[in-house]
Amino acid sequence: MFTKTEIILSFNATRELVFKAFTESEHLQNWWGPKGWAFDISEFEVREDGVLHYSQTSPDGNVMWVKFAYQEVKAPEKLVYTSFFSDEKGNIVRAPFNDNWPLEILNTFTFTEHEGKTVLTMIGTPVSPTEEEMKTYEESQEMVQAGFSGTFVQLAGYLANISEN
Template sequence: MSNQIEITYSFNAPRELVFKAFTESQHLQNWWGPKGWMFHVAKADFRPGGVFHYSQQPADGEKMWVKFLYSEIVATDKIVYASFFSDEEGNKVRAPFDANWPLETLNNMTFIENEGKTTLTMIMAPSSPTEEEFKTYFSSQEMVQNGFTGTFDQLAEYLKNSSI
């Protein structure tokens, strides 16, 4: 079994626009997260060492907080960050949906443009998981892939219908 999950998605848009949609909160708030969920940006500091802290909430459920810590951002090429569920203050907490979800995941996103289309490759891996966290994460691979694919579908629609 691989120790990472990889998702590849192609956008019918130039890399510069796709990257901008990932790194500017005024765009992110229009497409990030599960479809139909409320989304609120508490902090957006897109630079190495910066933080993206937000909440998301389904119509019929509890608010969840998530925090990204950026370690590397190479304009239009790459975004590397750690992500974890948090409380409203940004402190790391267990995932609200599964106590055995890894406390933190490492995420590496690369953007490659070819003939005006952009291919995003996202590689995710749990950071120092226990054996139980590792099993939980990889048994949820389909959920993770479907979740991100749905989110990226929303971005594709946003790029098509907006003038970034």
């Protein structure tokens, strides 16, 4: 069985603005990641073969590094990238919360506009997982959905408080 994470949400903003929220650091740093965690960008180049490398620091001081490797950037319609936990230098490392988490996840975000709102569809699938990694991913869907849902609630709040520049 092959599992994917799929989340579909609607935002009360143009797709150009929602796309910018994902692709411009001045926007992304205001909403991405777990609530209450510090978000620091080390490298950010949104283009084919570009990367986003960042750290997140929990309120109790634990630091996690994450890296995105962009494969497709089609403004304002689509973003495709692999994501993985990394060290400070950007090398792939095991997830800090589970040694059997897949090393890489392929993420596809599509942005469509409908009646002045943006519909965001996010699909995440493990890249070449072992059987054990796939089992862990399948068993963790509730955690994954909750994590992204919290992040996207922050995005909705952020979008409600800014105007298109």
